[in-house]
């Protein structure tokens with residue numbers, strides 16, 4: 161449904177002089193320029209939005225740790241579907257899948273076609289259900305206004321003639337493959353996720369409209385953006401990079417809401433928090449989050465005591481394009497560019513230097529720079545990575561290096577020695593590198609030299625379980 165501002169009722173100042181001040185106020189609010197709630201120019205079909213979204217969502221699912229709690233998932237999914245069903249403009253063309261990423265960073269994003277991801281941090285930060293509904297409604301706005309493929313359309317038009325693009329997009333097969341071949345970045349820093357300020361204004365307008373129809377106060381959407389920016393500045397960098405604040409965000413959202421009230425009247429019921437919202441918050445509070453695990457493990461490390469020995473029972477980590485077994489008394493921590501599997505107290509900070517001795521294993525990706533893209537070898541790329549590591553570990557020394565076969569994939573094993581941040585000690589690292597599409601995945605198994613042999617059987621068992629996708 162198209163709810164353009166031209167369809168709003170005209171206010172007649174002449175109706176009654178007594179009412180003039182009231183109407184004048186509203187009339188001024190209307191002057192804030194609100195875009196019509198319909199998608200912009202787009203070369204893709206809604207079906208292609210779904211196809212492209214599905215292909216990208218598969219990569220997101222492989223890369224990010226997803227929350228598995230069925231109760232929280234059901235709640236977010238039910239809430240999301242209910243809100244999406246109230247969205248204007250062809251909402252039934254999309255699949256509407258809602259997932260929760262197990263990260264305490266405050267973030268939410270939507271891929272084309274209705275694949276919506278909400279970080280647990282966003283649920284935890286929402287002070288009431290209306291605020292959570294607001295952020296989900298905003299993401300649904302990006303979906304129905306097709307901002308991802310609208311941006312992709314603009315990027316494609318900048319580099320190829322329209323007729324050629326139409327013939328390419330008309331072919332069958334993997335859409336993301338074809339677009340990547342045309343030089344469009346569809347990875348996790350994808351153009352599909354970068355919203356312009358205009359797209360933000362439109363997603364806010366749709367979000368306010370959905371909230372209004374659902375019976376939540378639309379102002380809650382503006383409130384959510386305000387409180388997270390004010391209260392958690394260190395956890396919102398990605399959120400505001402994907403959803404840049406348009407000027408006067410709060411004023412615009414409130415204007416949308418008052419427009420809705422004029423057009424449709426006040427909603428009959430005002431929704432408060434559901435029992436399920438309170439339950440979901442309670443559940444999350446009982447499931448350790450990755451960053452609170454991090455805080456707990458460094459707090460419990462005590463004065464340089466070694467962590468407890470690795471358990472022989474193994475769990476499976478799945479994400480970042482790999483799956484690997486790890487001792488069930490270890491914890492998973494995720495930072496912006498790495499996943500770390502560590503024993504409790506496995507990161508021992510040395511206050512004098514700010515450095516830390518770690519036990520455990522880290523997984524990260526490395527993009528070879530000096531070698532031309534797509535045409536690099538493992539040995540050269542590993543040497544490049546070692547040079548990067550040497551910048552912060554000048555005494556890093558290669559003890560031994562040999563080729564490794566990981567379930568049919570060739571890999572390189574490099575044993576390293578370096579100074580430990582613990583005074584007078586050395587650290588030993590086993591670096592395993594393998595190619596993973598355009599990246600090199602690097603796994604570093606870490607222990608103080610004196611402990612390395614004790615950890616070696618655990619490291620070997622982990623390596624044997626490793627699967628790269």
Ligand SMILES: [Zn+2]
Pocket residue numbers: 298302355359360363402403404
């Ligand atoms: Zn946004």
